Amino acid sequence: MPKIGDLSLSRRLVLKTSAWVAAALVIGVPPARILLADSAPIAAVPVTKPDQKIQLGFLYDETKCIECWACATACKKANNWEEGVQWRKVFNSDSHSLSMSCNHCADPACLKVCPVTAYTKRKKDGIVIHNSKRCVGCGYCLYACPYHAPQFGETTGAISKCSFCYQRQDQGYDPVCVNACPVKALRYGDIETLKKEAGANASLILGMPSPEITRPSFVTIAKK
């Protein structure tokens, strides 16, 4: 049986709590808005798949790759990698090689876990962009990404990753890595078109993580 005293006290508490919540919102929302406005260069849009026009992705042709690292070197130069950070990497083992950066996944895990919504996925082409200005440096995306695309920079204390050279693409140029490849082992384009290339394997080879996790926009043509 709730007593009258009990009731009034709880009502008071409810009022008090709502007052606190209101105060917190009043204090919290405007700075958040301001910071959000700060990140204006990127069209801050939520992921809405139905109205996304195309999904860009990379194609890596292992049969052509000569492991010259031109893609990674060009990327480093153009994008000014922070010390200890690698936006693109060339993996190699005795029998295989692989050049990989961010796969601009259809279902990006980084975007899902990032508490500060530093990640956005462009409607226009599905590019996943990380805004370092918003990044709080928690490192959650570092764990969530199956491909180790987000990289933590010790100097800035923030994450950065491959942006698919979106500014360059917006001006009509190719991404620098694709441009730098001397043997055309690295290409990019609409992922649906790339998947139709002869020998293209969308399910990803070479001991790569299951594409089920994030549905990466990446296809490979593997050595036989």
Add this chain to the structure above:
Amino acid sequence: MVQHWGWLIAIYLFLGGLGASAHLFSFLAEKGYLGEAGSLARIGYYIGSPLVAMGAGLLIFDLGQGLHKPWLIILMFTNYRSVMTWGIYILSAFIFVGLARAYLAWTKKESPKILDYAGAFLALSTCMYTGMLLYVVKAIPFWNIPLIPVLFVVSALSTGLSSISIVAHFTEKGELKEGRALEAHWLLLLMELIILVAIFGLASSGGRGPVAQLSANKILFGSYALPFWIGLIGLGLVVPLFVYTRMIIRKKKQVRSNMKNVMTEQSEYVPCAQEIENSNVATMLEVPEENVQEDVAVSSEPHGATSKAILLSDGAVIFGGFLLRCLIIFASLPTWNSMLG
């Protein structure tokens, strides 16, 4: 291989679980679910919220921007799809409600029911969050096992109970009324052991893929084997289980012998009904002080050794709980670890 999260995150998850469940146990003790556990009813309120707040404070130091641009932390409330954002909401609410509850307990004011239940609910949510944070990461197959959140909750409960038992030992003078806490604790440790066997059995046999297998084997047989087997399994689980089991058996025996005493006393003189009721209630629920003394005279161990064993076991449980979180965080390999075989 890059492992970003270190000690601070382990301490944060550990304190989050410990503080929240200390609060939860005080709630349970207060509501009478732990039997006559009067001594545990307030301590959890006092230590719960501050410990969680301390852990959350440590987290700030682990953030890359925690000291550079701390105002960015407010943005951590913005992604409703992120478990970390949920956690920030849950923790903030728990710290607030927990402090309010502690204040009411301190000033001996009656607490409104909503506050009690909201506190308990948020405490349990905090425990669950510490496990869910890791579980949802599919790219770390060893974390992505559904039993991981369960393990974190059970382990949090046992460390929380241990922590209030330890504090009660020093702050509550005279008899320590733990009620059914000992049995609850015993059950929690047994559950934790079973869940650990299930998780490691599943992962080590390859049931969760090659990367999870590698992680599990690293803990079972690799570089983390020593802290796992000696620290967590031995010191943190088996030893306290053994001590609690002995205590429970002894307590049962005492209750039985007390019953007998009451019977013989009854045969000597005829007490009034009230007296019988009193002594029965006392012996059934609790071991009164004089009986403990009596028992000490009979048993070979002195009274001090008994409580010291429990105290040390509680310490070992807390140590084990911390070790568990460290092991799970440090030993977890990412999927990209096996790139190109």
